[in-house]
Amino acid sequence: MSSPDLVVFHARITPCAEEETRMGRIEELATIEDGALVVRSGKVVRVGESERVLSETTLGPDTRLLDAEGRALIPGFLDPHSHALHAGRRIPEMQLRQEGKGYLEILQAGGGIQETVRATTAADDAAVVRDTRRRIGQAVACGTTTVEVKTGYGLTPEREMRLLRLLAQVRRRAPITILRTFLGLHAWPLGTEDRPVHIAEMNALLSDVAAKDLAEMVDVFCEEGVFSPAETLSHLAAARAAGLAIRLHADELRPSGGAELAAEIGARSADHLLAATDEGLRAMAEAGVVGVNLPGTAFFLHEHPLQAERQRAVGLRAALATDQNPGSSPTFSMPMVLSLAMHMAGFRPAEALLAATRNAASALGLEGTHGQLAEGFAADFLLLDDSDYRVLFYAFGMNPVAQVFAAGRSIAHDGRLTEEMRQWMDS
Numbered sequence: 493m494s495s496p497d498l499v500v501f502h503a504r505i506t507p508c509a510e511e512e513t514r515m516g517r518i519e520e521l522a523t524i525e526d527g528a529l530v531v532r533s534g535k536v537v538r539v540g541e542s543e544r545v546l547s548e549t550t551l552g553p554d555t556r557l558l559d560a561e562g563r564a565l566i567p568g569f570l571d572p573h574s575h576a577l578h579a580g581r582r583i584p585e586m587q588l589r590q591e592g593k594g595y596l597e598i599l600q601a602g603g604g605i606q607e608t609v610r611a612t613t614a615a616d617d618a619a620v621v622r623d624t625r626r627r628i629g630q631a632v633a634c635g636t637t638t639v640e641v642k643t644g645y646g647l648t649p650e651r652e653m654r655l656l657r658l659l660a661q662v663r664r665r666a667p668i669t670i671l672r673t674f675l676g677l678h679a680w681p682l683g684t685e686d687r688p689v690h691i692a693e694m695n696a697l698l699s700d701v702a703a704k705d706l707a708e709m710v711d712v713f714c715e716e717g718v719f720s721p722a723e724t725l726s727h728l729a730a731a732r733a734a735g736l737a738i739r740l741h742a743d744e745l746r747p748s749g750g751a752e753l754a755a756e757i758g759a760r761s762a763d764h765l766l767a768a769t770d771e772g773l774r775a776m777a778e779a780g781v782v783g784v785n786l787p788g789t790a791f792f793l794h795e796h797p798l799q800a801e802r803q804r805a806v807g808l809r810a811a812l813a814t815d816q817n818p819g820s821s822p823t824f825s826m827p828m829v830l831s832l833a834m835h836m837a838g839f840r841p842a843e844a845l846l847a848a849t850r851n852a853a854s855a856l857g858l859e860g861t862h863g864q865l866a867e868g869f870a871a872d873f874l875l876l877d878d879s880d881y882r883v884l885f886y887a888f889g890m891n892p893v894a895q896v897f898a899a900g901r902s903i904a905h906d907g908r909l910t911e912e913m914r915q916w917m918d919s
């Protein structure tokens with residue numbers, strides 16, 4: 493067996509490898525007080541007590557040894573829901589909402605998502621790719637090692653296909669894992685009249701999207717006044733027939749039947765859920781659909797509070813994500829999301845950490861390769877600036893992530909990206 497590339501020792505390791513990850517069934521996470529992690533070819537080959545691992549591992553001339561000096565070591569965050577592919581910001585809209593205008597009201601008047609569609613359409617390709625990579629860089633500095641990115645600021649078949657092409661460019665030679673979701677049904681394309689014709693056209697794209705390997709997943713904004721459960725079902729059925737994984741934006745602002753639909757069709761995840769009914773949440777838990785919570789959106793939209801207790805009551809498999817987008821959640825920071833989940837929604841630190849690692853991996857279909865530190869899994873991990881991982885919840889609004897590793901390589905240190913990450917962002 494060849495020698496390891498990296499051995500991190502004297503770390504307080506929380507591998508997040510527990511069997512049970514449902515809300516209400518998690519108390520504490522197993523932690524190795526003085527632990528070591530051995531990495532070879534981008535994967536974890538061993539996790540255990542420092543003394544034992546060090547005495548039983550044969551180091552090679554190129555093996556890098558890193559003394560963690562007692563700091564907490566956890567899996568890298570997986571951010572399973574972002575809209576990072578876009579141009580522009582929407583700062584005035586934030587204030588309009590504070591003055592009482594509703595999110596959907598602004599959208600229906602041709603603003604909101606439509607404004608970002610106009611900005612993204614007007615921006616040149618290179619600018620969209622560069623801005624998206626910069627956003628991903630900011631996420632990495634805060635500990636994200638896998639991110640999902642959606643299309644959705646094109647809305648017509650041509651413009652959505654352009655965004656898929658740009659997403660392929662964003663992903664090229666990326667030091668972290670980037671998954672792609674087609675969100676053609678994100679809002680109604682202005683100037684298009686016939687609903688069934690438009691949906692049929694968008695459905696028809698999906699076999700091409702799959703055949704050309706342009707995305708792994710398909711999502712729909714299923715919401716009263718946006719796309720109905722019947723329209724959502726039609727699109728997601730076409731996605732499934734094309735071999736793509738399915739998920740949906742469900743019950744973000746009003747109870748719209750999204751959680752129930754997700755359970756009925758066995759979606760991989762249903763996301764948002766702030767206005768979901770208890771029956772809908774229960775049906776999702778029973779069907780094994782992951783609930784992706786977006787506390788940044790609850791915080792920034794001031795519409796409905798996120799309540800962990802409702803998900804505990806039904807034993808939901810809960811994930812956490814940023815929802816990074818210019819309208820409802822401009823943050824890239826998973827530590828900020830964790831703090832909001834604890835302090836505003838009542839998640840326990842153990843529940844929230846599993847939600848940002850293990851369950852986030854399930855929402856992305858990566859449960860066999862990412863999200864925990866166990867033999868054979870990706871060597872995506874973080875060293876924090878404290879021995880207690882709960883510093884993530886304590887130092888809210890700060891960045892307690894001291895070092896970020898993706899596939900065993902250091903990509904950020906003290907909030908600054910390494911040369912490898914910077915080169916990718918600027919290339």
Ligand code: NIG
Nearest residue numbers: 605608713815817818819820
């Ligand atoms: O998840 N709700 C739909 N989509 C995004 C917001 C997109 C935007 O406002 O630009 C969301 O909240």
Ligand code: FE
Nearest residue numbers: 573575741815
């Ligand atoms: Fe979203």
